Amino acid sequence: NTGLVVLAGEITTNAHVDYIQVARDTIKRIGYDNTDYGIDYKGCAVLVAYDKQSNDIAQGVDHASDDHLNIGAGDQGLMFGYACNETPELMPAPIYYAHRLVERQAQLRKDGRLPFLRPDAKSQVTMRYVDGKPHSIDTVVLSTQHDPDQSETQHSMKASFTEAIIEEIIKPVLPKEWLQDTKYLINPTGRFVIGGPQGDCGLTGRKIIVDTYGGACPHGGGAFSGKDPSKVDRSAAYAARYVAKNIVAAGLAKQCQIQVAYAIGVARPMNVTVYTEGTGVIPDDQIAALVNDYFDLRPKGIIQMLDLLRPIYSKTAAYGHFGREEPEFTWERTDKAAQLRAAAGLK
Structure with a gap:
């Protein structure tokens, strides 16, 4: 959260890679292209700390037979x-649709349909099961980073923000037949302006359940x-x-x-x-x-x-x-x- 990106690890390779440029291009692609977001690809520092893989490990991997x-x-x-x-993709329904929600959030942010959104977002879908089969969606949680002016206290602005998220992101993604008395929790803390690496120091591998x-x-x-x-x-x-x-x-x-x-x-x-x-x-x-x-x-x-x-x-x-x-x-x-x-x- 200090504008520093650290690339660290062990690798065995003869390739020559511009790691710093790869990091900057990735940050840009995610959407951090403005200093107001806490980090931007042009001005961040990138520290490269790669070393060679341990010989003790390499000998077991490279020369087992x-x-x-x-x-x-x-x-x-x-x-x-x-x-x-549970789904045509043969995935559990809750995680499958949770991913589709944040995927749509990114799509609507990038194409300008919801220009007040910022890159950081996360979702959670809680389902009711009957006889081991998905029956309906109990709760949808969608937290999405946004511009500061979306945090004003006026009821009308809060309502329009929530309505936009439900109508433009959630309902187009989730099966209509599963939306029965569904509860929607949109930014339940009330404000999500500070996000991404400005809000939390990131680390590869922290979210292994959402990856699977x-x-x-x-x-x-x-x-x-x-x-x-x-x-x-x-x-x-x-x-x-x-x-x-x-x-x-x-x-x-x-x-x-x-x-x-x-x-x-x-x-x-x-x-x-x-x-x-x-x-x-x-x-x-x-x-x-x-x-x-x-x-x-x-x-x-x-x-x-x-x-x-x-x-x-x-x-x-x-x-x-x-x-x-x-x-x-x-x-x-x-x-x-x-x-x-x-x-x-x-x-």
Whole structure:
């Protein structure tokens, strides 16, 4: 919140990158292009503190085997993937629609339809479930940064601001049939002028639940952003989503959670577990056997399977890593569904 951007970490590369310009371009793209917002891309300071990866780590990742497919995992840990049939994208409905709300907030801010909005925003959707299925939306929370003149005490200005958010952002995104006695909490503190890095010191990896499934399934604790795909925190979580989504798309279950465990320097997972919470049409252990047959969950196997050695990760930094039909998001494909269905003996 002092106008300083710090880029820190360890990396092994022969590439020459203008890190400072990348940081400035990113800040500009987000929308911090005015000193009134607390930081702007032209005047901020950027400190680069990158170092070489530890040799002790590198030797386990780079030289686990002469077979290039057997490079070791970049760390130990558990990774989870999840899919369910609550939305066409096979995502839990609350997190899916929460992402769509802030995505629309950014769209209306950038195209000038709601020019009083500023870049910072966050949302939360609370749903009612009946018999395990989404029934209606109980509460929508949408906090959005705004110009100072939107904080005046006049009732009419407050009302028009709230009405604009509900009518222009919320209602066009959420299914009408779910808006039954829904409560809307728009900037519930009453004022949101100071936001972004001026209001809170940011740190990559702080919001791991909003990056994934909104609490619908466990999380292994490892953040995604800032890591290359040799780090299974990222690549194995993407692969687990890919596996779970194909299982649900194949009709093997209505919901599916995949847990994968790794040891640093070891290529093959220590364990792959499937949970379908009683929705599977065949036993979970049989589905797990199909996973082992049709998905290579070694780090290099994942990298090849999902084509992860590409500059594709910028889009993942906002609006979620999952449930988006972006061409770069190969882990959202359902190209294994037909094979899984046939192997399970389903017509």
